[in-house]
Amino acid sequence: MTRMDYGRRRRRLHVRGRSIAWLVPLLLLVAIVLADFNTPQHFRIITWIVLVPAIAATGCGVWTTAVFSLVSVVTYVAVDNAWPEEYQAGLADFVLVATGGLLAALAAEARVRQERRTLHMRDIAETTRRTVLRPLPPNFGGLEQAGVYLAADEDARVGGDFYDIQPGPHGSRVLVGDVQGKGLGAVETAAALLGTFREAAYYERDLATVAEHLETRMRRHRHLTTALGRNDGDRFATAVLIGFPEDAPDTIEVVNFGHEPPLAVGAYGVRELPSGDGLPIGLTELAGGPPPVRRVPFAADETLLLVTDGVSEARDGSGAFYPLAREVGRAVGADPGRAEPRRLVRRVRDGVVRHCRGPLEDDTTVFAVRRARGAVREAPERGRLQV
Structure with a gap:
């Protein structure tokens, strides 16, 4: 400098x-x-x-x-x-x-x-943050998106929360998650999972196979850190893997690795998608494999809202949790335009900050995504370089 x-x-x-x-x-x-x-x-x-x-x-x-x-x-x-x-x-x-x-x-x-x-x-x-959480354009892969990440440690700028979108020949895929623990170990794990997601989500046809790649990557990463003499314990990550298949515009595919259930937000209200009761990435072998892929109806005018536990576990001075679904439902009921990803993310972010009335105790991620209206996206050819 x-x-x-x-x-x-x-x-x-x-x-x-x-x-x-x-x-x-x-x-x-x-x-x-x-x-x-x-x-x-x-x-x-x-x-x-x-x-x-x-x-x-x-x-x-x-x-x-x-x-x-x-x-x-x-x-x-x-x-x-x-x-x-x-x-x-x-x-x-x-x-x-x-x-x-x-x-x-x-x-x-x-x-x-x-x-x-x-x-x-x-x-x-900041460079580390932009490497792990790469900047995404507002319209990417046929999806409108908006996301905000608030680190509990303001100086660190980055933690174990992660999110990304990867377009591919089999439709666009979304990953939002939270690595257990804090510090550089959590950041390193998040980077490893995102790297695997970006490759597997592009090349693999089945979302279940992408989920298997994530589980395998976590086990390999833990094996490496153990070989290096670092005691990260049985590190794991909760996450939601979303697929937007091009052949089913009114449906999404969901694999939930023990994460907060996504919310579908639209002009008619807020509904919680099935959680799936899956185990986190790194622990799915205890259940015989990754969680199943669930196909869920998803209207063209709905927005998918995904958050980490920095939102769901945010408490006020009396210890009350932030009522995410109720607050979002009230906001969208008063103005259906607030279901637009950017406005929705801003609303949740400001609501959490007001609710806590103080420094955040955990990393907080708010991510909203929906199919771009009127957008017709050509599937990229296999083998072409994708960002």
């Missing part, structure tokens, strides 16, 4: 794009000088000018702080010498002001270096 880039991104007080962080120490300097000239001779406060570079160090750059340090020293000498000799503050206070200015410049340098390091780490986190 260059100094120019850093300067543009620093969190300062700005007016019309220009930083005015220098205004506070400047006003303080003027106030101290005026106060010193307008107070009795035995009450000298010019020494307080040592506060000027200290204040500058909290919000200004290194060179600006150094300038304030130099101006403070020069101003101290000029104002002090303007008084009769018997009322002058003297050399000791001059050393105090000069030393304070030097320390302020050093403090500004340390603060700027730390801010650059923090911005660099945030850039890395």
